[in-house]
Amino acid sequence: MATAQATDIKLPGELKDVPGWFPPLDQLLFTWFLERQEAAGLRGDLLELGAYMGKSAILLGRHRRDGEAFTVCDLFGGEAPDGANRAETAKSYSSLTRQAFERNYLSFHDALPRVLEAPTSVIPAEVAPRSCRFVHIDASHLYEHVRDDIGAAHDLLVPGGIVVLDDFRSEHTPGVSVATWEAVLNRGLRPVCLSTQKLYGTWGDPEPVQEELLEMLRARADVGLSVQEAAGHRLVRTRALKGMQAPPFPRSRHYREPEPQVVAPDPAPATTPVPASRRPRSRARRIGADLLPPIITRAVRRALANRP
Structure with a gap:
């Protein structure tokens, strides 16, 4: 046997x-x-x-x-x-x-x-x-x-x-x-x-x-x-018909509960630094750009762009 x-x-x-x-x-x-x-x-x-x-x-x-x-x-x-x-x-x-x-x-x-x-x-x-x-x-x-x-x-x-x-x-x-x-x-x-x-x-x-x-x-x-x-x-x-299940039947002596599936959280999306030229301007900077003469405004922008 x-x-x-x-x-x-x-x-x-x-x-x-x-x-x-x-x-x-x-x-x-x-x-x-x-x-x-x-x-x-x-x-x-x-x-x-x-x-x-x-x-x-x-x-x-x-x-x-x-x-x-x-x-x-x-x-x-x-x-x-x-x-x-x-x-x-x-x-x-x-x-x-x-x-x-x-x-x-x-x-x-x-x-x-x-x-x-x-x-x-x-x-x-x-x-x-x-x-x-x-x-x-x-x-x-x-x-x-x-x-x-x-x-x-x-x-x-x-x-x-x-x-x-x-x-x-x-x-x-x-x-x-x-x-x-x-x-x-x-x-x-x-x-x-x-x-x-x-x-x-x-x-x-x-x-x-x-x-x-x-x-x-x-x-x-x-x-x-x-x-x-x-x-x-x-x-x-x-x-x-579709989806029919077999009637319940006792499991065998060899049955093992399936291991729980651990689902890892989705990784946070990587952030890309925004270039200074594309960063939104503050309200004070927008007002200054509107009121100062163009030649001064351009000078200020060049200084800010070259700032470390």
């Missing part, structure tokens, strides 16, 4: 410091779904397929209650099960290591989740059926793998459980899109809501949770919201 003692690596002080793609809107939605389950007394384990550097896993881990398990499955740069998956892993995650994930996770938690360094195909044998209340799928982008991960989630979720599918509409992940909408149209998955990156769904009745979600979202000024109907499904679409 890795420890967070390395001194040559920058350790995260806040969740935003952890590398990864987990925007504020999805942090809000994860938190809302998990807290709703907890308030309703729904119990079950947590599962994440594909962890990258641990950003979403860190948030999920905060919601694991006593008696619940949290399992994370990722290749972590290890051997992929087939050629296509190996090519994808080499292209997208060549810098990923299990040690980096563990360092980040242990910055926020006292103990690691159960970590499976393996392809997600091992999950049906490693996680008991009908044991999970929340499953986050963010592993392979290949159709066959995502299709199988969705099938595993169907078998693992308790009634009322939530599955989250990442990259369901990104231009570089058409395989995820095909597998996701195939599950909606042919495999009984019911969308609860859509964010820019993720589809949140259930194999139960989505209407009660949708109504509560809509009530929460309509009360916020930082989330754009629209509702559409398609193929018999109500699609609640959400998007973050």
